[in-house]
Amino acid sequence: MKKEIDNKLNLKNINPTAMRQLVLQVLTEQKTAISLPELEQKFEKADKATLYRTLKTFQEHQLIHSIEDGSGSLRYALCEDFCTCEPEHLHVHFLCNKCGKTYCMKDLPVPQPDLPNGFEFSSANFVVKGICSNCKK
Numbered sequence: 001m002k003k004e005i006d007n008k009l010n011l012k013n014i015n016p017t018a019m020r021q022l023v024l025q026v027l028t029e030q031k032t033a034i035s036l037p038e039l040e041q042k043f044e045k046a047d048k049a050t051l052y053r054t055l056k057t058f059q060e061h062q063l064i065h066s067i068e069d070g071s072g073s074l075r076y077a078l079c080e081d082f083c084t085c086e087p088e089h090l091h092v093h094f095l096c097n098k099c100g101k102t103y104c105m106k107d108l109p110v111p112q113p114d115l116p117n118g119f120e121f122s123s124a125n126f127v128v129k130g131i132c133s134n135c136k137k
């Protein structure tokens, strides 16, 4: 597992510090996107600024992407290995109204809008809301 973590960091040109390894480990174990406060709870002893900087570094290197789920707080989820966070790599996110979890719908690309002449598409935040399959059971 440790090797896998280092490989992922290497792939995105991130120096594998101990902190980064630990944070990536946690992110890898998450099935849904995680918020900074949730991450802080898992690292009670870690400095909050360090955690935040780690997320920022990950995001700058396209290892993770952030999601505005409409609740006012950002959530973070792992990117696919090939992801460069360009518009063509964006996918739909799903916010469950019941458990409040945010899922990456990696197989659902964000539809590319047909913009008027002179407008360029660079990013989109496509959040679908409903009841997730876990809550539906």
Ligand SMILES: [Zn+2]
Binding pocket: 062, 063, 064, 065, 079, 080, 083, 084, 085, 086, 089
């Ligand atoms: Zn990405």
Ligand SMILES: [Zn+2]
Binding pocket: 096, 097, 098, 099, 100, 101, 131, 132, 133, 134, 135
């Ligand atoms: Zn749910």
Ligand SMILES: [Zn+2]
Binding pocket: 065, 067, 077, 091, 092, 093, 103, 104, 105
């Ligand atoms: Zn996602």
